[in-house]
Amino acid sequence: MTDDDIDDVPSDVEADGGQDADEEPFADASSGDEEIHGYASETPDDAEKPDLGAQDAAEDATVKPDLEEIADDPPTVVTQSPVVKTAARMLTPFVVVFGIYLTLFGTSLPGGAFQGGVVMASAIVLIALSFGFEPTRQWLDGRALAGLFVLGAGLFGGIAFSGIVVGDAMLDLEGYPLSVEDMVKLVEVAIAALVSGVIVGAVIWLASGVGDEPDGGESL
């Protein structure tokens, strides 16, 4: 695997082996690019320096960093390994498909809605760990994520309370035109949507701002 195969690193960055302080790292993130790759892997300043002695490191820590320098600093990307990025990009569809399989076949095989929802959510968490939390938050649509768990809660609640009208009691699944197994699968889809939305939302929203300043209110 040569350096030309790595499309995550811009050519000018790998040419001089360093970083351009003026370069916007997420320039193509704001251009509506649907693809997840293309974020420049910026190395922090500390990694550029050769291994200093302990005294120099202590001196560097005591020196207050320049404010303009901080403003120009790119947000830290969690990992810079092309191996991790490529593996995450290849694994993610299979993980999502496995989550759907667990959700739909949970009635007759080991698995279920909670398991399937968490496995689907862990695919997005894998992407966030590989490509950075803040790019992933910009790539995901927050309204769709919130809509996932609102839809899951609404679907399960609707099935639960319409059992009063259709059947004998709340959560009675026997009065519907579908069989009980199919109604259970519908409920499982609702549970999986809610669980995956909640877990992805928790991880992404709590972690957004790791590596740079959080833009949601004051710091905790």
Place this chain on the structure above:
Amino acid sequence: MIWLELGLIGFVILAALYVAFARDVVGTIVTFAGLTLAIAVIWVLLAAPDVALIEAAVGAGVTSVLFLIALKRTTGISASGDDDETVSAAETANPTTDGGDVVTDSTETAGDGSGGFHPLNFPAALLVAALAIPLGYTFLSLDPIGETAAVATEYASGDTTPYAFYLENTLEDTGFPNAVVAVLVVYRGLDTLGELIVAFAAAVSILIVLKREDIL
């Protein structure tokens, strides 16, 4: 096969001791993920694959990520080990060496260079031992793994324990064989609905606390 189980149990005990006593917080989180994965394999050996799936996905996956996020947001130590600009005064005074030196102040210093272990807290250890004794006694009274014939005879004799009832009636009541899902959705659907309301409220609370009105 007994060696695999004994090795897993030994690994879980050692990893739990390391998690309880080590000062290195990042190493503790990684060790905790490994411990959870070993427990998931133990669930598979105990013929509980549903529990193993949720244990591996939530316990080893998402929880470790949330721990790392919390560590990053509080102390500024990233998962890759390099610190941010904010270096604590103690670390500045004595720069990082390869373990061995005991940190004098009682504050938790995370990350590299803070080797060593916490001292044993004797009252807490006594409390844990007092809790472990009834748990072990309860473990001795469990049925053998996978004794479906014993469950059937027990159900036929009129002694209807709950799990015998579910295992006997799931297929004819619902039409599918997985008793775990049947208990979750059909027999105990109201509990699952309450669980999901709790999860929904947690997500909404995260949004409220973070004040992200631009999402909705």
